[in-house]
Structures are given as C-alpha cells and as structure tokens.
Amino acid sequence: xxxxxxxxxxxxxxxxSSPAEVARDFVAPPTYNALVxxxxxxxxxxPRGIGKTTLLKMLLPEAIDAxxxxxxxxxxxxxxxxxxxxxxxxxxxxxxxxxxxxLPGKHRPMFGRAAFALMSLAxxxxxxxxxxTDATCRRVELARTAEEALVAEIAxxxxxxxxxxxxxxxxxxxxxxxxxxxxxxQELAHPDATDERRGEVLSSKLLTIDFWSAATFFIxxxxxxxxxxxxxxILLIDEFEFLPRWTRVGLGESFxxxxxxLSFKLSIAPYTTPAPFAGSAFNDWSELELAPKRAxxxxxxxxxxxxxxxxxxxxxxxxxxxTPDPEAVFPTGKGAHGEGDSYAPDSVNAEFIAALxxxxxxxxxxxxxxxxxxxxxxLKSRKKxxxxxRKAMPLVRLRLEYWKPGQDSEAAPRSRHAWPHYxxxxxxxxxxxxxxxxxxxxxxxxxxxxxxxxxxxxPADQTRAVKAVSKVLYNNMRAVPIxxxxxxxxxxxxxxxxxxxxxELRPFGLITTLGKYMEKRTQGHDFTPEVxxxxxxxxxxxxxxDVVNSLxxxxxxxxxxxxxxxxxxxxxxxxxxxxxxxxxxxxxxRSLRSVLQSNRKTWRRKPRHGARQExxxxxxxx
Amino acid sequence: xxxxxxxxxxRVAVRPWRTRELDDLAEAEGYDGMIASVGYEPRSHAIAEAxxxxxxxxxxxxxxxxxxxxxLESRACFDRMKFDIKQEWDERFLPFVASWFxxxxxxxxxxxxxxxxxxxxxxxxVQALADLEDPSxxxxxxxxxPAAYRDPGELPPGVLSLGPxxxxxxxxxxxxRDPVALVGLGYEPFKAAGALxxxxxxxxxVYIPRGFDERFYAKVLEANEGLLxxxxxxxxxxxxxAEPFECFATLEGRSLALLGxxxxxxxxxxxxxxxxxxxxxxxxxxxxxxxxxxxxxGEDEEAVPHEPDGKVCGLTVSLRRAERRAGDGG
Numbered sequence: 001x002x003x004x005x006x007x008x009x010x011x012x013x014x015x016x017s018s019p020a021e022v023a024r025d026f027v028a029p030p031t032y033n034a035l036v037x038x039x040x041x042x043x044x045x046x047p048r049g050i051g052k053t054t055l056l057k058m059l060l061p062e063a064i065d066a067x068x069x070x071x072x073x074x075x076x077x078x079x080x081x082x083x084x085x086x087x088x089x090x091x092x093x094x095x096x097x098x099x100x101x102x103l104p105g106k107h108r109p110m111f112g113r114a115a116f117a118l119m120s121l122a123x124x125x126x127x128x129x130x131x132x133t134d135a136t137c138r139r140v141e142l143a144r145t146a147e148e149a150l151v152a153e154i155a156x157x158x159x160x161x162x163x164x165x166x167x168x169x170x171x172x173x174x175x176x177x178x179x180x181x182x183x184x185x186q187e188l189a190h191p192d193a194t195d196e197r198r199g200e201v202l203s204s205k206l207l208t209i210d211f212w213s214a215a216t217f218f219i220x221x222x223x224x225x226x227x228x229x230x231x232x233x234i235l236l237i238d239e240f241e242f243l244p245r246w247t248r249v250g251l252g253e254s255f256x257x258x259x260x261x262l263s264f265k266l267s268i269a270p271y272t273t274p275a276p277f278a279g280s281a282f283n284d285w286s287e288l289e290l291a292p293k294r295a296x297x298x299x300x301x302x303x304x305x306x307x308x309x310x311x312x313x314x315x316x317x318x319x320x321x322x323t324p325d326p327e328a329v330f331p332t333g334k335g336a337h338g339e340g341d342s343y344a345p346d347s348v349n350a351e352f353i354a355a356l357x358x359x360x361x362x363x364x365x366x367x368x369x370x371x372x373x374x375x376x377x378x379l380k381s382r383k384k385x386x387x388x389x390r391k392a393m394p395l396v397r398l399r400l401e402y403w404k405p406g407q408d409s410e411a412a413p414r415s416r417h418a419w420p421h422y423x424x425x426x427x428x429x430x431x432x433x434x435x436x437x438x439x440x441x442x443x444x445x446x447x448x449x450x451x452x453x454x455x456x457x458x459p460a461d462q463t464r465a466v467k468a469v470s471k472v473l474y475n476n477m478r479a480v481p482i483x484x485x486x487x488x489x490x491x492x493x494x495x496x497x498x499x500x501x502x503x504e505l506r507p508f509g510l511i512t513t514l515g516k517y518m519e520k521r522t523q524g525h526d527f528t529p530e531v532x533x534x535x536x537x538x539x540x541x542x543x544x545x546d547v548v549n550s551l552x553x554x555x556x557x558x559x560x561x562x563x564x565x566x567x568x569x570x571x572x573x574x575x576x577x578x579x580x581x582x583x584x585x586x587x588x589x590r591s592l593r594s595v596l597q598s599n600r601k602t603w604r605r606k607p608r609h610g611a612r613q614e615x616x617x618x619x620x621x622x
Numbered sequence: 623x624x625x626x627x628x629x630x631x632x633r634v635a636v637r638p639w640r641t642r643e644l645d646d647l648a649e650a651e652g653y654d655g656m657i658a659s660v661g662y663e664p665r666s667h668a669i670a671e672a673x674x675x676x677x678x679x680x681x682x683x684x685x686x687x688x689x690x691x692x693x694l695e696s697r698a699c700f701d702r703m704k705f706d707i708k709q710e711w712d713e714r715f716l717p718f719v720a721s722w723f724x725x726x727x728x729x730x731x732x733x734x735x736x737x738x739x740x741x742x743x744x745x746x747x748v749q750a751l752a753d754l755e756d757p758s759x760x761x762x763x764x765x766x767x768p769a770a771y772r773d774p775g776e777l778p779p780g781v782l783s784l785g786p787x788x789x790x791x792x793x794x795x796x797x798x799r800d801p802v803a804l805v806g807l808g809y810e811p812f813k814a815a816g817a818l819x820x821x822x823x824x825x826x827x828v829y830i831p832r833g834f835d836e837r838f839y840a841k842v843l844e845a846n847e848g849l850l851x852x853x854x855x856x857x858x859x860x861x862x863x864a865e866p867f868e869c870f871a872t873l874e875g876r877s878l879a880l881l882g883x884x885x886x887x888x889x890x891x892x893x894x895x896x897x898x899x900x901x902x903x904x905x906x907x908x909x910x911x912x913x914x915x916x917x918x919x920g921e922d923e924e925a926v927p928h929e930p931d932g933k934v935c936g937l938t939v940s941l942r943r944a945e946r947r948a949g950d951g952g
Contacts, residue, residue, distance in 0.1 A: 016800045016824045048822075090784075091821050091888065092797050095913065098786030099795070102713070119797065175798055182795025182910070189789045191717040192753065445854070472815075472848045479782045479816025479917075 019063035019085075022054050026067055027307040031288055035059060035265065036079050038286065039232050044267040046290025047555035049438030052267035055290075056236040059083035059265070062130050064137040076137045081232040081263075084123035086116075093242040099182060102189030110207045114181055116243070117211035120235055121158055122174035124215060127233075128222050129167035140226035150225045157214055159205055181206050216259045223261070230261070237266035241553075269553040305430040305440055312444035317453050326426035330447065333421020333459035343379040343389065350376055352396050353389075359405040359412075362527040363396065392529035394583055395522065398422050402523060402581055423466050423578050424459030431584045432466055432574045436555050439575060442469050467578040473556075474579055477508040482550045500543035502596065507550050509603035511557070514572050515580035516602055517595055523581050533587015534560050534571040535595060544592075560586060632943050636903060638867035639763055639936040647672035647934060653763075654730040655679035657719065657747070660700055660707065661738030662693040668767045668930035669735045670703055677733065681706045681722070683715065685740075688925045715743055716788070720750040729759045736895050737767040737930070741916050744895060745787045745902045752906040754941065765936040766896045768863055769928035771835040774809045774845060782813070784820055784917050787891075787898075791905045793913025799886035800824050801913075804876065805856070806901065807831065808893030809841040815849040817890060817917035818856075825885070826856035827876065831893050833863045834933050842893070863894050866937045870900040877904050877912050890915045899937065 035042065035055060044052050057063050060083045064076055096115060100108045132142040142150070148165045155164045160173045187193055188201045215235075223231045306326055314323040343349050353376065357364045370388055371379075379386050401420035406412025423432065429447070433440040446465040447457055457465075514535060521531045537548055548570060551557040557570045570592075574584050596603065647669060656677040658670050670680070682700040684707060685693075700707055710718035726732065736744050751762060786792035803826040805814050818826055828850070832839050843850065850858065859876075861869040877887040889905065889912065891898035898914075905914040 087797050089797070089822060091801055091823065092795075094785050094821075094915070095792045095795055098792040099789050101785075102789050115795065175796060179794050179796050182792070185795075186789060186792070186910070190753075191720060442854075472852050475812055475848045476815045476819045478812040481782050481784050481820055 017057075019057050019060045020066035022057045023063045023066035023068070025311065026054060026058055026063075026069070027304055027311070028058075028069070028071060029055075029290075029304045031055065031290060032058065034288055036075055039081055039234070039263060041263050041285035042265045043285050043287045044265060044290060045269070045287060046267075047269055047434075047436065047558070048553050049436045049555055050290045050434075051437050052269075052290060053087075053238050054437070056083075056238055056265060056267060057085055059234070059236055060085055060130075061127060061135050061137045065135060079137065081234045082127050082131065082138050083234050083236050083265075084120070084127040085236045085238065086120050086123045087238050088116075088119075088243045089239055090242050093239075095182070096243075099185040099189065102191075103185065107188070107202065111181065111185055112243070113211065114207050114209055115178060117209050117214065118174050118178045118181065118206075120211060120237075121214055121218070122171045122178070123235065124218055124233065125167050125171035125174060128218075129171060132167065132226070138231075140228060142226055146225055150221060153221055154218055157217055159209060177206060212259075212262075216262055219259075219261050232261050232263060235262070235264045235266075237264055239269070240266040241268050269549075302427065302430045302435070305433060305435045306426065308437060308440055309426065309429070309444055312441065312448065313451075316448050316451055326429075329451070329456055330424065330426040330429055330462055331456050331459065332425030332428070341380065341390070343376045343386075345376070349393060352393070352400060356396050356400050359409050360399060360403065360527070361411075362525045363399065366392075366527040366529075388529060392527075394422075394585070395527070395529055395531065398581070398583055399523065399527075419460035419463040419467075421459040421463065423584070424462040428584060429462070429466065432470075432577065434555060434558060434573050434575065439469075439473070439555065442473075463578065470575050470578050473575060474511070477511060477551075477554070477556060480507050480550060480554065482507065482546050500541050502539075502541055502544045502547070504604050505544065505547055505596070506603075507547055507554070507556070510547055510551060510596075511572055511576060513596065513599050513603040515576050515582070517590075517599060518572070518582050518587065519580040522583060530588050531583060531585070532590045533583070533585055534569050534589040535592040536563060536589055537568045537570060538591050539593040539596075544596075632941055634907075635938075635940045635942075636867065636870060636907075637938045637940065638865075639765070639938045641864045641933060641935040644668060644672045644767060644930060644932050644934050648674045650733075651675045652731055653677035653733045655722070655726060655732040656681070656735065657722070657732070658682045658700070658705065658735040659738040659740075659743065660684045660693065660697045662688050662690050662696065662925040663738055663769070663928040664692070664696070665767045665769055665928050665930035666696050666735075666738035667699045667703075669733075669737065669765055669934060670700065670705065672934075676703055676705070679706075679722075679726075679732075680704070681708050683708045683710055683718075683743075686711045690925055692925070692927045716746040716750065719747055720753060723750050723754055723760070726760060731761045731763075733763045733765060735765050735767070736899055737765070739895065741891060741895070741898045741918075742788050744898050745791055745905075745914060748899070748902040748906050749788065749790045751939065751941070752909065756943075759943070760941045762939045762941075763936055764866075764899050764939065765934055766866070766894070766899070767930040767934050768834055768894065768896075770931035771833075771837045772926070772928070774811065774841055775926060782816055782820075782917055782919055784817055784915065787902070787914045787916040790909070791902065791912075791914035792910070793886065793888065794910045796886070799884055801888045802827065802880050802885045803856075804873065804887055804889045804901075805829065806889070806891040806893045806897035807842050807846050809838065809845045810892065811845040812848065813917060814846055814890070814892055817892075817915075818849070821888075821890075821915075823888065828856045828858055829869075829873070829893075829897065830858060830860045831863050831897065832860055833894070834931055861897070863896055864933070864935050866896045866900060866935055869897060870903055870937060873897075873900050874904040874907060877908065881908065881911055886911070886913070888913045888915055890917060892917060896935065903937070903939070 029051065032055060035044070036059065044055060046052055058067070059079070064072065064079065067075070096112070100111060103111070131138050131140050132147065147167060151164050151166060151170055152162070154160070154170065155162055158170065158174065159177060160170055164170055164173060184201050184204055184206065188198055219233050223229050309326040310323055313326060313329055317323060353367065357367055370385055379389060398420070401422050402414055403411040404414050429443055430440070433443055443466060446469050447462060449465070451457060518531060518533055521528060537544070548557060548568070552559060552570065556573050558573050560569045560571055562568055569589060571586060576582070577584055650673050654677060656670070656679070658681070659666055660682045682705040684697065697707060708718065734747055754760070801823045803818060803821060803823040805818065805826055806829045807814050814828065828846070830839070830842055849855065859872065861872060873889065877889070880887045889901040891901040891914065901914045905912045
C-alpha cells in the first residue's frame with residue numbers, strides 16, 4: 001500500500017498532509033507570528049516550497065493543538081481567530097479547467113464561484129467540528145442537541161440534506177456537492193446534452209449558492225450557539241493563483257461583502273503585483289514576503305534553516321540525545337573564510353592571490369592595475385585597494401577551485417572529479433537552499449545519504465551531493481508549464497502574447513541564458529570582482545512576464561527587490577551556482593532586456609537531450 | 623470483464639487480441655467499419671494497407687495541423703484505398719465518432735487504428751463507446767502498429783501544457799482523496815519529471831514500456847534517469863507493448879486498489895499510444911473516479927515520420943446488452 005508519509009514526494013509537500021502531520025515537523029519562521037497576530041486580510045507571497053501551505057495549515061486549531069514545540073503554548077493562548085483551510089492546488093485547478101473547456105465562457109464564473117463556495121463552506125464546517133470535538137485550542141462546548149439544532153438551521157442555506165445532524169456531516173455533504181458540481185459540468189459539456197438538459201443544469205440550485213451570505217450566516221449562528229459572539233473566522237486560501245481565472249474573478253466578487261467576523265489569508269507565488277485585486281475587497285490587505293531581502297534573510301531565516309537541518313540530522317540519529325550542530329556535520333572547506341583580513345606575505349589570502357596570479361592572466365592584469373608596484377604591502381592602510389581586494393577574494397578562491405596551472409603558465413581546468421570546497425559548509429548549504437524547506441530537505445537527504453554519526457561530511461562530498469540535487473532540479477525545468485499567472489483579466493497585452501519578442505523563450509532557456517551570462521563573467525578571461533547576478537525585469541512583455549513568473553513560482557528565480565518604478569529585480573537561485581560555477585552572491589544588476597537581446601542565440605537554441613553543460617574555455621567566447 | 627460506466631444495462635468485456643505480424647492482417651476480414659487517422663507518419667496507414675479487405679464503413683480522419691509532405695502522402699494513400707476522408711478534427715471529433723458508433727448495425731465488428739491517433743482522439747473514441755446508450759452488440763478491435771526504432775529527437779521548443787486529456791476524464795471533482803499519479807513513461811527526456819514536478823502529487827508509480835525493440839527500453843531509462851534515480855524515485859512497474867491486455871489489467875487493477883485505499887488515481891499516459899488506450903479504458907470503466915491526464919507540447923512536438931516496425935498488437939472491447947438473470951430483481 002502506498003503511504004503518503006513515505007511516498008516519493010511526501011516529505012517535501014505539506015499540501016496533502018494532515019494538520020497534525022504538518023505540525024510534527026514545523027519550525028516557526030519569523031513570519032508565523034505575524035500571521036498568528038493579524039486578523040485583517042493578508043497575502044502571503046513566496047515561491048513554491050518556501051512553506052506557504054505549511055504556514056497556512058499551522059493556523060488551523062488542529063495543527064496548533066498537535067504542535068509540540070515550546071512556543072506552541074503561547075500560540076495556543078494568543079491566537080485570536082478560527083482558521084479554515086481551503087486548498088486549491090494545481091491538480092484540482094486542472095480538473096476544473098479541464099471540465100470547463102467545453103463550457104461557454106459566460107457559464108464558467110458561476111461554476112467557479114460555486115466550487116469555491118462549497119469547498120470553503122466544507123472547510124468552515126470542518127474547523128467548527130474540530131472545535132467542538134477534539135480541540136484544545138479554540139475549544140468550545142456544544143451539546144449534541146444544540147449541534148443538531150444549529151445544523152438544522154444552516155442546512156437549508158447550504159443546500160444540505162434536511163436530515164443532516166452534525167457539523168461533520170455538513171462538511172461531508174459539502175464535499176459531496178463539489179463532486180456533484182463536477183458531474184453537472186461534465187453533463188453540460190457533453191456533446192449529446194440536449195438543450196432541455198442544459199437548461200436544467202444551468203438552473204441547478206448548486207449554482208445559486210452565495211458564498212458570502214452562506215459563510216457569514218454560519219459564522220454568526222455558530223458563534224451564537226457556542227456563546228462567542230465576536231469570534232473571527234479566517235479562510236486560509238492556498239495557491240490562489242491556481243484557481244482558474246474565471247474562478248478568481250468569481251471569488252473577487254464573492255468578497256465584495258464585508259463582515260468583521262470573516263476575513264482571509266491567501267498565498268500566492270507570482271512576483272507580479274496583484275493589481276487586479278484593486279476595486280474588490282481584496283484591495284484591503286497587507287502583504288507578507290516569505291523570501292525577504294537578503295540582509296534580513298541571512299539574519300533571521302538561516303536560524304530557521306539551521307533548525308530544520310538539525311532536525312534532519314536528528315532523524316538519522318534515532319535514540320541519540322545529543323544531535324550535533326549542522327556546522328559540525330557540514331564543515332566548510334579550506335580557505336572558506338580566508339585568514340580574516342590578513343594580507344601579510346604568509347597569509348592564506350596572499351597565498352591564494354599569488355597562486356591565481358601565477359596562471360590567470362585576467363586576474364593578474366586586474367591585480368597589477370589595482371595594486372601597482374607595491375603589491376600587497378601595507379594593503380590595510382590603502383582603503384580603496386583593500387576594499388576592492390576584499391570584494392575580490394571569494395572570486396579568487398572560486399577560480400582557484402576550478403582552474404590550475406597548465407602548460408606555459410596558462411590556466412587549465414581541474415578534473416571534473418576535483419569537487420570544489422567553495423559550496424561546502426552549513427551556511428553555504430542554507431544559502432544554496434534559499435531557505436526553501438523543500439529544497440533544504442532534498443539537499444539534506446542527499447547530503448546525509450551515507451552519514452555516520454560522529455563523523456563530518458567531507459567538503460568535497462558535500463559539493464558532489466549539492467550538485468546532484470541541483471542537476472535534477474535544473475533538468476526538471478526543461479519541461480515545465482508556463483502559467484498565465486496574472487490574477488485578473490489581461491487586456492490588450494494578452495493578445496500580444498503570441499507576438500512577443502520573447503515567444504521562443506522558455507523557463508529552462510531563461511535560466512540557462514542567465515547562468516551562462518554570469519558564468520562567462522565569473523570564470524571567463526577578464527576578471528571583475530563584482531560579477532553581475534541580478535536582473536531588472538525592464539521589459540513589460542507579457543510572455544516574458546509569464547516565463548519569469550513560472551520561474552519565481554518554482555523558486556528558480558528569486559525576487560531580490562524592486563526599483564523605483566516597481567519593476568522586479570530577480571536573480572537566478574543559488575541552487576544553480578554549482579552548475580554554472582558561480583559565486584553565492586547577489587551580484588551587480590543588469591538589464592534583463594539587454595541580456596536577452598544580446599544572447600538570443602542561447603535562449604533560442606533547442607535544449608538538447610543529454611547535452612553536457614557547456615563550459616567556457618578560459619579566455620574564450622561563448 | 624470490465625463495465626464501462628453507463629446508465630444502460632450492458633456487459634463490457636475487454637479481451638486480449640493476439641499480437642501478430644502486420645502482414646498477417648491480410649487475412650483479417652469481417653469488419654463492418656474502421657476508423658484510422660491521416661497522419662504525418664507512414665505507420666498511420668500501415669494497418670489499412672496490410673488488410674486485403676477494406677471494411678464497408680472505412681474512414682480516415684484528418685488532423686488540422688502539421689500537414690507536411692508526408693501527411694499529404696498518407697492522405698493520398700487513404701484516398702487510393704477508398705477510405706472516406708473526414709475533417710472532423712479537434713472538438714468535432716468526439717460528436718462525430720459518437721454518431722458513427724450509434725449508426726452501426728447491431729452486432730457490428732469494427733477496427734480502430736490508434737497508431738497515429740492523438741491521445742485526446744483515443745480518449746474520445748473510448749468515451750463515445752462508453753456513452754453508447756443502446757449497445758445491442760458491438761465488438762471493437764483497437765489495433766496499434768508500433769513504430770520502428772529511431773533515436774529520440776530533441777525536446778520540442780514549445781511549452782508543456784498539462785490537463786485532463788479531454789473533459790470526460792477530468793476525474794471526480796474533489797480535494798479529499800490524495801492523488802496518485804500512474805505515469806506511462808516515454809522516451810521524451812524530462813517530460814515525465816517536469817509533469818510530475820508541476821502536478822505536485824504525493825505519490826507516483828511509473829510504468830516502463832518494453833517494446834519490440836529493446837533499444838526503446840534503454841532510451842526510456844536514459845530519458846527518465848533524473849526521475850528514476852533520484853532519492854525520492856517513484857515506484858516502478860514494467861509492461862510489454864506486445865501485451866496490451868496485461869497492461870490494461872495491471873493498470874486497472876492498480877487503480878482499483880488505490881481507490882480502495884482512499885486515493886484518487888490520476889493516469890498520465892506518456893510513451894506508446896497503447897498505454898493511453900489502456901488508461902482511457904480504465905478511466906471509462908471507473909468513471910469519474912480515475913482521471914486521465916495529458917502532458918503535451920502541442921503542435922510544437924516534432925512531426926516524426928515513424929515507420930511501422932512490422933508488428934501489430936491490440937485489445938478487443940465487446941459490448942453486449944445485459945441479460946437479466948433470475949433473481950436479479952426488477
């Protein structure tokens with residue numbers, strides 16, 4: 001029998017896990033407190049795998065009850081609302097979209113509205129049921145007879161059977177009605193459906209259910225029944241962008257109503273600002289970025305990653321009380337931190353500089369221009385030169401890891417089996433994972449495959465494991481769909497989508513082009529300490545926007561910030577660094593438009609099966 | 623025996639069809655009708671050409687796109703064989719084929735050549751059969767002429783689209799049962815991995831085809847290396863292209879077991895078309911609980927002029943009106 005707990009994707013996916021299962025592995029990131037405290041609408045934004053689903057599920061009473069961490073008690077006491085989780089994953093959305101294919105466009109929004117309404121009502125009933133049965137968190141008492149009376153009051157408004165006697169039964173019926181709705185859609189889409197039957201389907205009561213009035217009626221009735229008249233309820237809507245567009249529009253309309261006791265928190269992945277929400281109830285929300293700016297991420301999120309990694313290590317040391325810190329299990333490689341700031345003749349820094357200058361003509365030229373005849377002498381007192389050299393040291397080290405002296409003092413590539421140490425070390429692993437729990441778990445699994453308690457994983461083995469994960473994730477991008485993520489109706493730009501300058505651009509092509517562009521400047525002949533690594537999305541092309549959004553969704557591109565004109569600044573995820581031999585740095589900003597236009601050959605080239613990553617010859621051109 | 627979902631009382635049996643050489647089809651006779659597809663690959667007309675006798679109601683349905691030189695040759699070939707060539711493509715195909723089945727005489731025996739059918743087309747034929755309201759008696763041989771081996775081409779430049787193969791196979795609209803993907807692998811590199819990654823299912827089982835030519839098998843493994851060898855690799859099963867009935871029985875059995883365990887089976891038939899046939903038959907037999915999906919680069923998929931490799935395999939689906947036995951009630 002298949003076990004969702006041991007399935008191939010299970011450990012990486014919270015969507016299908018029960019709240020209790022999610023709680024078992026939950027490590028609260030800083031964002032969690034903001035979600036617990038806030039009752040007003042919130043939008044949670046972040047790439048896939050960053051933990052949006054987990055965070056939303058951890059707002060359910062059932063998950064909070066099951067959470068065993070020390071801070072759980074405080075959350076149980078302080079949370080001031082009842083959460084109800086509504087899942088809208090890609091598969092469900094695909095079903096809905098597929099069923100609607102044969103429907104006239106004008107009928108789709110009503111099916112979308114109804115599907116969302118029924119799923120949301122089921123979620124409300126499930127949370128209410130939990131609160132009166134098993135809950136500790138948000139526990140309320142409701143006698144059996146009172147529950148029956150409550151359900152009898154609600155059932156007609158929810159189109160449930162009059163004999164329904166429990167909140168659990170009500171939830172079951174809502175799920176059943178969702179399935180009925182699917183059957184109605186199929187009937188309507190059937191080529192043999194008569195006009196008469198179509199008319200019957202379109203006049204089904206299921207299509208008349210109004211989410212807002214049905215939900216608020218329930219909330220007020222339940223609150224009254226349990227004597228908590230002011231209890232707020234919050235719908236936790238996951239992966240909102242996957243709802244078919246006509247459902248999203250219908251949902252926006254559903255939220256036109258206002259009730260202080262009903263709010264929402266929803267998660268989205270696209271980088272584009274959800275401007276189409278404006279004009280609906282969605283225009284009043286705060287936004288939480290799950291991939292915050294670098295400085296904050298390094299400060300706060302690595303703590304989260306370290307906890308998660310420690311738990312992964314602990315799982316491989318059953319029964320052992322003393323779990324070592326990830327830093328001890330994943331030590332850095334040689335020269336990871338240089339020798340502090342020393343550039344004295346016998347320092348590691350001086351040794352690296354001399355070694356690279358011995359065969360790297362580009363570096364030698366750069367160094368000689370920077371330092372002049374004085375070389376490293378008294379470098380600390382020469383502020384400009386010192387700062388430049390400090391910036392250059394990581395690149396010096398990286399180039400030394402990939403190149404060695406060849407014939408006639410020319411650079412020669414090191415063996416493919418000489419795994420660089422640059423990417424080793426717990427902190428670097430967190431950086432490569434982008435603090436994405438899904439990626440971090442995949443890395444941990446590979447890194448700890450042969451782990452023996454008491455021993456550290458050698459730096460070269462770490463790099464080999466990291467690159468193996470990178471390659472799988474990179475190759476998967478060869479065949480990923482491009483969604484039209486923009487949340488509401490697109491106007492003229494949509495019609496131009498097919499005529500886009502970038503129409504031949506694919507997600508894999510974009511990452512490859514940017515990776516190669518950076519690789520050329522990192523490992524090529526010329527030496528520049530500040531390598532480009534961030535790209536301004538400065539072309540409002542709808543196709544390009546969708547490709548970028550697809551990659552942001554996957555976590556393959558990371559949004560670093562926005563410029564004054566609110567244009568996104570993105571960079572390839574550090575996950576690709578071992579593939580393209582890049583630094584783990586944000587890097588200087590370049591115009592995405594100019595990079596793409598000057599590298600058309602790269603992204604227009606068909607990806608080849610099995611083609612090895614091309615390497616730039618030292619000093620060579622692409 | 624497997625029932626296809628319907629409101630009418632009838633029996634549906636899926637039976638093996640003995641695999642043979644294409645040349646052996648010269649002896650095939652007694653068909654009342656045949657549906658083939660005009661394709662850009664020579665194998666699209668290989669089965670029709672191998673038959674000495676053209677069935678009375680023989681039609682070849684065209685495709686709207688990729689009408690290259692090879693395609694035009696195929697059309698000319700069907701024309702010479704006096705097939706009725708139809709332009710009932712895309713969304714017109716399902717109503718057309720449903721109407722075609724309804725017009726068959728009771729007891730008809732028909733041949734459906736799926737070799738060059740698209741997956742939505744195969745799915746439509748099976749849906750039309752499942753929807754037959756009054757199947758007095760019909761026997762349908764679904765035949766498949768595998769392609770001769772050729773190395774896989776480069777990845778198409780298009781964008782992968784994912785969705786139910788046709789609306790009928792969207793599955794039961796629900797979000798309570800965990801989906802399990804049953805993926806028929808092909809030798810298109812990274813396609814299965816990309817599709818699985820996008821669908822984000824919790825569990826997957828992959829079905830690896832063993833074709834008549836062993837080189838296919840090696841290429842399938844190579845194309846899916848990243849998926850099959852990663853730490854969270856899906857469960858593996860193998861099936862023989864030459865034994866479609868066994869493949870169907872395995873797939874249906876596994877789907878039923880998953881349903882019994884509370885999962886929602888979602889079949890993604892990449893690879894040989896015969897797997898798509900088995901998937902859609904299983905989907906129709908347990909409609910709407912089993913969904914069947916499609917991952918496609920659409921018309922960007924390369925128009926490869928596949929030659930037949932000389933074999934033909936298939937399945938027989940028989941529909942009969944159910945006879946009530948004593949004690950059945952009603």
